[in-house]
Amino acid sequence: MGYYTDIDIKERIVSYDYIENFISDNVKDWSQWNKNLGTDEIESLFSDAIQRMDNKEFEFLILHCGYIPDYYGKDSSQETLYSKLVESLVCEWAKRVGFTESFLQKQKSNKEDITIKKGNKVIVCDAKSFRLGRSQAAPNVKDTIKKQAYSTWLAAYNSNCRIGGLTTFPSMHNWKKGGEAYLYYTEGDPAIMILFYEHLSFILNQSIGADKIIEVLNNYNQVFTSPSRDQSIYWNGIIRELFGNSKEYTSYMLESKRYIKEKVLHAKNVIEKKLQQIDSDVDAYLNTISDEELRAIAKKALYINRAKELHEQLNHIEEFRLNK
DSSP, rough: OSTTTTTTTHHHHHHTHHHHHHOOOOOOOOGGHHHHHHHHHHHHHHHHHTTTTTTTHHHHHHHTOOOTTTTTTTTTTHHHHHHHHHHHHHHHHHHHHHTTTTTTOOTTTTTEEEEEETEEEEEEEEEEEEEOSSSSSOOOGGGGHHHHHHHHHHSSSOOTTTTEEEEEOOOGOSSOOOHHHHHHHHHHHEEEEEHHHHHHHHHHHHHOOOHHHHHHHHHHHHHOOOOOOOOOOOOHHHHHHSSTTOHHHHHHHHHHHHHHHHHHHHHHHHHHHHHHHHHHHHHHHTTOOOHHHHHHHHHHHHHHHHHHHHHHHHHHHIIIITTT
């Protein structure tokens, strides 16, 4: 018997689409959207909704979160709001594991996404989410961790309060061979941990509490005696110290991998259906216009295709040379 095998495929798809459906249900007119006011309002509604979820429903949702829908425009209001709701999920996760005083930061400049807090103990958290269809298999390290930023965030709290940092991260975007990111995650000073979203889910499932997470961060120099670019060094340490190297961990991660793969295939199907709809809409539109209008559209398309590179070069000349 698996951990979530009693959740049938229809329920799983509802979960895979939960965040984007929540957004579409609650934001009807993006032309009137004011992110400075609306984001906090929608996040508050979302926070109320996920607080009402039972543990299993919430565990499954956070397991596969962190993947921004690819049909959202780049740097769009939809993308920004989706990322904010992922942060809200992480904040709710923190409260459920015992960091009951956790909260989202309203001030985004020079502040962490989520302040994870229990009593006077503080962990500063950066919740990452990426598109599945991004051009790189893994993000640039600078898009994932700026170590100095964590130091700056922690410096805002009294020295006896600072525990360390946490990056929550979608596992499909992990680096294949480790590298500079894992150097930062193993060198300490400050201690910064990276966990995949399925790890957050496992922590809830196994009732691993806030005190255990604090203990691992407090003992970081013993967990990692020297920094390493080899990600196996990092994961061996975290699995041993935080998850106990158990059979439960191994079986949970294997099952989680199947659901994340299913989520990816579902996202692919959504894109393919949208492409089919675009093709159908184009056919319908072309049937309504005259030959003259059709020629004008064809001319514009051909011009853009053939002149695109030259226009890019022209823009570079104007931007980098004439304005120098």
